[in-house]
Amino acid sequence: MTSPPQDSLHKTEFFRWQGPELELENARSLPEFTLAYQTYGQLNAAADNAILLCHALSGDAHVAGHHAEDQRLGWWDTMVGPGKAFDTSRYFVICSNVLGGCMGSTGPASPHPSDGRPYALRFPQVTIADMVRAQKHLVNALGIERLLAVSGGSMGGMQALAWARLFPDAVAGAIPIATAARHSAQSIAWNEIGRRAITGDPNWNGGDYYGEGVPQPEAGLAIARMVGHVTYLSEHSMEEKFGRRWQAEDGPAYTFEPEYAVESYLSYQADKFNQRFDANSYLYITRALDYFDFARWDGSDREAFACTQARFLFIAYSSDWLYPVRQNRELYEEARAAGVPAEFAEVDSSKGHDGFLIHTDDAAGPVSAFLRKLRS
């Protein structure tokens, strides 16, 4: 395997690690899998300063700094780096692209070992627990038996919950952020609309659209992204940012081209997403999100928490309507009811669900303090 790299927030490439056969929750298996991952900071001699950060639906292993050929900063750059909440001068930070993803880890666009052609729909449905089990292999391969902490927002928070439940003795602290124990009917509905848009696009072609010059299901993935994007913003933040501003200076054209600035913005976001995301990965990962249920192994959230050995810090964002404060607070309350050491912080933010990526200042303090307590 690739040896853990030296500390640098300027990476030249992702590391790739190939794991063994992986048994999956749905009674199938993957004969082999690769995880693309990135690390920041140094693993200490006792190997007890490692923190795993888990990304959300459209995220990847690039959590901080600049990478080669990627003009974007990492998705949590404000939280990860020397002196930041996840202080890379103290902690060894790992982030891997999820199983089922399309940013270097094995997913539906990866070659099937039997014929080298993309899995497409031959890819087995993976779950949040499968993603976490794959990460466990990687973490062990990096020489780490026990993580100081696992954290992430949104789907990353679900992974943190699954880690704490499935590998109790491998997690000292868990920081699930802007997440939920399970999807509500409404969250399932949004995801299903996105999936329907993709599978209803003739270019999706039953999932078989890989290859040079093959038309892509861009129209469908665009719709899916637009739906998702609106659920990540708050009504207030959209009003502030766009209101009813016309796209053209001279007002409406009375056509079905974008008339309002908010329409152009969504269209632009959808186009950008099409350039970097695989439609089949979108199908698989949204399914994993919908299937996730923290109580599935034990019957209730409380009993699930009773099976953990970690300390918890839950962080919710006030204007998040995808995973409202209420759903995060319920997690905290169930943890406490199970006798688990847990803290709860609500960050005041107008940015909706995306707040966890934007308004990180008010989360940094609680996270730093929580991590210091874990080491003491």
Add this chain to the structure above:
Amino acid sequence: MTSPPQDSLHKTEFFRWQGPELELENARSLPEFTLAYQTYGQLNAAADNAILLCHALSGDAHVAGHHAEDQRLGWWDTMVGPGKAFDTSRYFVICSNVLGGCMGSTGPASPHPSDGRPYALRFPQVTIADMVRAQKHLVNALGIERLLAVSGGSMGGMQALAWARLFPDAVAGAIPIATAARHSAQSIAWNEIGRRAITGDPNWNGGDYYGEGVPQPEAGLAIARMVGHVTYLSEHSMEEKFGRRWQAEDGPAYTFEPEYAVESYLSYQADKFNQRFDANSYLYITRALDYFDFARWDGSDREAFACTQARFLFIAYSSDWLYPVRQNRELYEEARAAGVPAEFAEVDSSKGHDGFLIHTDDAAGPVSAFLRKLRS
């Protein structure tokens, strides 16, 4: 023209009325137009007991009772009939399908007078004000100079606002329900996603999909309807009705067919909608909704109210997140600030925006009382 029918909630057909050339807000005109309408109750000799009810995006003129060849009850049957809030033993109730619609009134599926082929995208963009101006012609043709009241929920509420502003001396009372003075950026976004889904469907074919055997943009309209449908429900009502119930008794199949009951439900609703609604009408009407701005003629809502001569009753539904209570209350407050006689009622309902169609019991009292005051 067809003479006003006798009172009956068992109608055999819609009435159709053909109006003159209609100047439109966007500097175009319609050479002629037809409105499909229905009436209930009897117009009195003074012609001062007429109430116009305006339907929402997917509604039609069938507001109450049973009609021939339509198994459904009218969309506001609980509110319209003898002894009900809109008491057809006292009032003459009119409801017409909107201009741009597809339920008998002139819209994009109607024949263009020049060649008899469907307008399709040759249909001019109509606005809420245009819909209302067309209704005004119909109301006058029915022998009514002044309406006792105009009411409706959602887009119907916007029509009530436009009536009161554009024809001050023709409206004694206005009852806008579960509505807003204008769409927020978020509401525009939902509509735009629906439009993108339709226009991105290859079967939409630039709007030209009419005719026997021509494939319809059903996939696109289905997505649009699903998005709309979720915005009409509350998170709570979806949770109560579906929660995380599996569609199949034996649980998940790990495929991309509907897994959860809520997915099947949305799919079923989308299929039903495809059987009765024209995709181009969906484009035109959602645009009319987005363009609507009560302040557009006067610069502010307050000044718009100052131009009205009606009494107002605003009704909001507590769990409506498409047109939240706040937006309805703002209308009320601006009316009061303009010195207009206005009342406000908030109905406690868990049903989201759809509450105005379902939880009518608590709206009936305020409506009845308001109407009685108008006549006294």
